[in-house]
Amino acid sequence: MQNDVESFESKLLYQEMDWDQFDLNPKVIAALKKADIKSVKEILNLSEADLQRLMKLSSADIQYLLKTISRTLRKNSMLTALQLYQDKHHLTSQHQKLSLGCSVLDNLLKGGIPLVGITELAGESSAGKTQISLQLCLCVQYPYKYGGLESGAVYICTEDVFPSKRLQQLIDQQHKLRADVPTEIIQKIKFGNSIFIEHAADLDTFHNCITKRISLLLTRGMARLVVVDSIAALFRCEFGVSDSVTKARYLQTFGAQLHSLSTRFRTPIMCINQVTDAVSESEAAQCNCSAVDSRVSPALGITWANQLLMRLMVSRVSQPEQSSGVALHHTGSVRTLRVVFAPHLPSSFCYYTVKLEGVKGINPLHDMASCFKNL
Amino acid sequence: MQRDVGSLPLAPALRARLVAAGFQTAQELLDTGPCGLSKEIGISKEEALEALQVVRQECHSDATQTAGAPGTSRKCTALELLEQEQAQGFIITFCSALDNILGGGVQLTKITEICGEPGVGKTQLCMQLAVDVQIPECFGGLAGEAVFIDTEGSFMVDRVVDVATACVQHCQLIAEAHQEEDHLKALETFSLESILSHIYYFRCRDYIELLAQVYLLPDFLSEHSKVRLVVIDGIAFPFRHDFEDLSLRTRLLNGLAQQLIIIANDHKAAVVLTNQMTTRIGQSQSTLVPALAAAVPAKEAAIPAGGHCPNLHAG
Numbered sequence: 001m002q003n004d005v006e007s008f009e010s011k012l013l014y015q016e017m018d019w020d021q022f023d024l025n026p027k028v029i030a031a032l033k034k035a036d037i038k039s040v041k042e043i044l045n046l047s048e049a050d051l052q053r054l055m056k057l058s059s060a061d062i063q064y065l066l067k068t069i070s071r072t073l074r075k076n077s078m079l080t081a082l083q084l085y086q087d088k089h090h091l092t093s094q095h096q097k098l099s100l101g102c103s104v105l106d107n108l109l110k111g112g113i114p115l116v117g118i119t120e121l122a123g124e125s126s127a128g129k130t131q132i133s134l135q136l137c138l139c140v141q142y143p144y145k146y147g148g149l150e151s152g153a154v155y156i157c158t159e160d161v162f163p164s165k166r167l168q169q170l171i172d173q174q175h176k177l178r179a180d181v182p183t184e185i186i187q188k189i190k191f192g193n194s195i196f197i198e199h200a201a202d203l204d205t206f207h208n209c210i211t212k213r214i215s216l217l218l219t220r221g222m223a224r225l226v227v228v229d230s231i232a233a234l235f236r237c238e239f240g241v242s243d244s245v246t247k248a249r250y251l252q253t254f255g256a257q258l259h260s261l262s263t264r265f266r267t268p269i270m271c272i273n274q275v276t277d278a279v280s281e282s283e284a285a286q287c288n289c290s291a292v293d294s295r296v297s298p299a300l301g302i303t304w305a306n307q308l309l310m311r312l313m314v315s316r317v318s319q320p321e322q323s324s325g326v327a328l329h330h331t332g333s334v335r336t337l338r339v340v341f342a343p344h345l346p347s348s349f350c351y352y353t354v355k356l357e358g359v360k361g362i363n364p365l366h367d368m369a370s371c372f373k374n375l
Numbered sequence: 376m377q378r379d380v381g382s383l384p385l386a387p388a389l390r391a392r393l394v395a396a397g398f399q400t401a402q403e404l405l406d407t408g409p410c411g412l413s414k415e416i417g418i419s420k421e422e423a424l425e426a427l428q429v430v431r432q433e434c435h436s437d438a439t440q441t442a443g444a445p446g447t448s449r450k451c452t453a454l455e456l457l458e459q460e461q462a463q464g465f466i467i468t469f470c471s472a473l474d475n476i477l478g479g480g481v482q483l484t485k486i487t488e489i490c491g492e493p494g495v496g497k498t499q500l501c502m503q504l505a506v507d508v509q510i511p512e513c514f515g516g517l518a519g520e521a522v523f524i525d526t527e528g529s530f531m532v533d534r535v536v537d538v539a540t541a542c543v544q545h546c547q548l549i550a551e552a553h554q555e556e557d558h559l560k561a562l563e564t565f566s567l568e569s570i571l572s573h574i575y576y577f578r579c580r581d582y583i584e585l586l587a588q589v590y591l592l593p594d595f596l597s598e599h600s601k602v603r604l605v606v607i608d609g610i611a612f613p614f615r616h617d618f619e620d621l622s623l624r625t626r627l628l629n630g631l632a633q634q635l636i637i638i639a640n641d642h643k644a645a646v647v648l649t650n651q652m653t654t655r656i657g658q659s660q661s662t663l664v665p666a667l668a669a670a671v672p673a674k675e676a677a678i679p680a681g682g683h684c685p686n687l688h689a690g
Contacts, residue, residue, distance in 0.1 A: 044586045045623065047630055052387050058429060059384040067594070070587035077578070077588070081505075081523075082571035084532040094532050116528050244656065249616075256616040263528060263580055302663070305493040306612075306651045309529060341494025344531035 015039060022072065028065055031055035040069050090144045091266075098225065098268050099147025100132070101139040101177055104361025105337065108350045112147060113268045117309025118258055120231075122273040122298035127314040128335050128354055129272045133227045134167055135358045136270060137195050138174060140225040146181050149267075151224035152194025154214055158206065159233040162197045173357035196223060203250060206234055210257050218265040226261070230272040232299040248303045255307030273298045275313075310342040317351070334362070377402060383433055385426055392416045401430050460484070464517050466508045466604060466645055468500065469545075483517075483603060483645045486635055488610075490650040490665040497649040498529045501606045504647060505574050506539045508604040511561035514546050519603025519644075520573040522595070524588060526612045530576065539570040575599065582613040586627065589634050596642040605638065609649040611666045628667060 016038045019029045035054045037043060043051070043065070051062045087093045097112035106112050113119050113136070121129050137155060142148030155162060171191045175183055196217060200206040217223045231254075235247060258269045275296040298304075298311065305311065317334045338349035351362040378401040380393050396416050398404055404412065409423040418426075465480030474480045481487050481504060489497050505523055510516025523530060543565060550558035575595075579585040585607075596602050610631075618624045639646045653666040 041583050044583050045627070047626060049387070056386050056388060058386050060429070066590050070590040073584065073587045074577075074591060077584075079576045080572050081532055081535055081574035081576055082568060084576060085536060085571055110533065114531070244654075252616040259528075260580070302492060302652060302654060306615075308493060309527075311494065343498050343529040344534040 023068055024065065025061065028055075028057065028061055031057055032065075040073060043069055096144070097147070098136065098149060099139050099142075100359070101135050101147070102352075102359060102361045103180075104350055104363045105352065105359070106147070108337065108339065108345075108348060108361070109342075110345060113270065114309060114344075115149075115266045115268050116262050118255065118262065118269045118271055118307055119310045119312065120271050120273050120298065120304075120308050121312050121314065122275055122340075123314035124275055124296065124316070127316055128352070128359060129314055130163060130229060131166075131354050131359050132314070132337075133229060133270060133272060134163065134170055135177075136225060137167075137227065138170060138191055138358075141189050141191060141194055142178070142181065143185065146178070146185075149224040152196060152217075152222050153225040153227060154196045154198060154217055154223045155227045155229065156198045156200055156206070156209060156214075157229055158200055159230065162199075167192075167195070169356065170358055177357040177360070194222070200234075203234055206254070210254070210261065214261065218261060218267055224265065224267045226258070226267060226269045228258075228269070228271045230274055231304070232272075232274040235300065251300060251303045252307070255304065259307060271308075273300060273304075275299060308341075310345075311340040313338045313340050337361070378434060378437065380404065383430055385429060389416075389418070389422075389426060392418075401434055404430050405434075463643070464603075466504055466517060466519075467510075467515065468503055468507060473500075481604075481645045481647060483643050484639050486632070486639055486646040486648065488648045488650055488665070490652055492652050492663070498527075498608055499534070501608050501647060501649060502530070502535050502538055504604055504645075505606060506535065506542050506570055508645075509565070509570050509573055510542065510546065511565050513555070513557045513561050514549060517603050518601070520575070520599060520601045521604040521606065522575045522577070522592070522599075522602055524577045524579060524585070524605070524607045526579050526585060526607070527609055528578065529608065530578075532571075535571065535574070536567065539567050542570070543567060573601075575602070579613065581617075582627065585613055586631070589631060589638075592634075592638055593641070596638065596644065600642075602642065603644050605635075605644055605646045607635075607646070607648045609651060611649075611651040615651070615666060 019032050048062050084094055090096050097114055099106050099112040123129050137153035140149050140153050143150055174186050198209050200209045262269045276299050277296055314335055314337050333353050335352050336349050337352055339345045339347055352359055380398050409420055409427055412423040413420045463483045465482055467480040468474055491497050505521035508517055508519040508521050512518050550562055577588050579588055614624055635646045651666040652663045654661045655664045
């Protein structure tokens with residue numbers, strides 16, 4: 001079932017058409033040519049009254065034209081929810097997700113990152129956003145059976161230099177992180193070769209990057225994950241308060257372009273975002289954060305948030321929480337990963353730590369037992 | 376026969392010429408005949424013949440169609456309209472606060488717009504409605520089907536499964552408590568699979584696909600006459616970028632709204648649209664307002680920031 005994968009036939013319908021191919025009355029075809037109407041998009045952009053005037057046809061003829069065009073454009077576009085549910089094929093199923101490489105984190109997200117849509121990872125600095133993103137760049141290269149997409153990743157740096165040393169560490173320790181995968185399979189994957197690093201420090205470079213370079217990599221199937229680290233940095237210096245309209249337009253355009261790439265290639269887009277202090281209670285309420293994080297809210301406001309499928313927030317746990325003795329056993333480096341909103345997940349969170357081999361979720365019951373074993 | 380010339384479905388230029396030449400009713404056109412017509416307004420005999428054929432067809436269908444058929448002009452009193460409106464069904468949301476505000480639930484033959492900030496629950500509510508519209512009549516539902524048009528890709532079927540399962544369980548509890556025959560019979564066909572199979576899902580990736588899909592809706596609803604709900608989630612998304620020409624956008628949205636009103640009315644369906652919020656920057660402060668405001672005449676339900684719809688049906 002190819003409903004989600006963009007058919008290139010439909011893209012063609014926005015270009016110049018040979019009207020003779022369509023199942024239309026010759027009188028209508030002649031009128032189309034005479035009125036110099038070249039594409040389906042032109043027809044649908046005009047109102048019925050305008051079409052009647054331009055083509056000098058009756059409303060019945062115009063109705064038939066619109067329906068024929070629409071039917072051709074939307075052939076085979078219907079699915080029932082049951083078909084969506086029963087589709088288990090890894091190329092088309094909604095159940096297919098990109099694993100984070102840790103079963104605790106995957107369980108929080110009911111499988112992992114959805115393949116179509118923009119997922120945001122927001123949080124303060126050194127909360128672990130880059131760590132999680134690097135881990136995803138490795139996870140995506142595993143076979144479907146192990147939660148990967150058998151392809152590479154594009155990592156767009158917008159401010160800091162790419163952390164190559166840390167990446168190498170993670171690569172060397174994959175066998176430790178992914179104990180669920182046989183070593184022969186891990187050894188066969190050339191992790192470093194499939195991570196494409198891009199730098200884009202300003203808006204124009206970024207625009208070029210996503211419209212040309214990333215498009216190419218995705219078309220060739222060389223990458224099936226795009227990480228933007230970070231989206232907020234692009235907008236930090238360039239916009240004052242009076243430029244909010246321009247800023248909003250950029251955000252909407254980038255959001256739409258990323259969304260379109262994601263849909264066309266069934267490729268998850270992970271955007272890292274910074275946080276700013278929540279100025280008012282309503283702002284804090286807006287990002288649905290609980291008491292722990294109510295001091296901060298993700299940057300870029302509602303214009304950006306409207307583009308997102310899912311928002312995740314990470315933060316450091318400042319002191320051991322009373323409700324869970326877990327934190328006491330992992331001194332200093334416990335973080336929380338929180339689902340702020342997602343269409344398929346309730347608000348929830350879990351704890352994790354950043355180890356040499358990568359990011360690992362803390363399963364409270366399991367880890368307490370093993371901690372006692374280590375004492 | 377007394378049909379006004381201006382209301383006939385002819386090419387506008389031709390219509391304008393007929394009116395300018397003094398023709399007022401369809402009968403006058405038919406009486407004049409093709410030769411007379413072609414002489415009077417200076418068109419070829421073939422064009423005159425074609426035009427008269429259209430006129431004859433229109434008058435014929437006017438005469439034979441019953442009052443209730445869609446697409447004809449018919450007369451009724453305001454009281455009749457009011458009675459009809461009050462007799463319309465509702466789709467309940469199982470959230471009594473929301474049902475109360477809406478006056479009973481989401482109303483058939485009307486457009487309801489749901490706006491709110493990201494993450495507040497708009498898609499959830501739409502999924503809930505797509506399930507609730509299918510509740511059998513003996514449980515207070517409409518036993519209908521649903522069309523779900525998704526422009527953002529946020530329709531996650533696993534969540535719909537949660538909602539549908541909870542709804543079936545809820546009905547099962549009612550059936551157990553009341554032990555009535557028709558309840559038990561209805562439950563035989565009201566299952567997770569049947570609910571999922573009656574949600575017709577369309578994914579529209581840009582505004583052109585959305586426009587095309589809405590042109591096809593009337594025929595689809597005629598073929599699937601049990602559809603009582605059409606959801607478009609979200610209406611703003613495909614229109615909020617890529618539009619240098621804002622007047623084109625307004626015109627397209629108005630056209631869309633008009634088509635949806637006709638669809639809601641003709642097919643006795645509820646149309647539900649979700650809209651985004653945007654910041655309106657005022658003199659001293661900024662406020663959140665629905666995006667694309669005033670383009671679609673609808674009943675609005677705004678879900679405030681930080682507020683959650685109280686449990687919309689465990690799941």
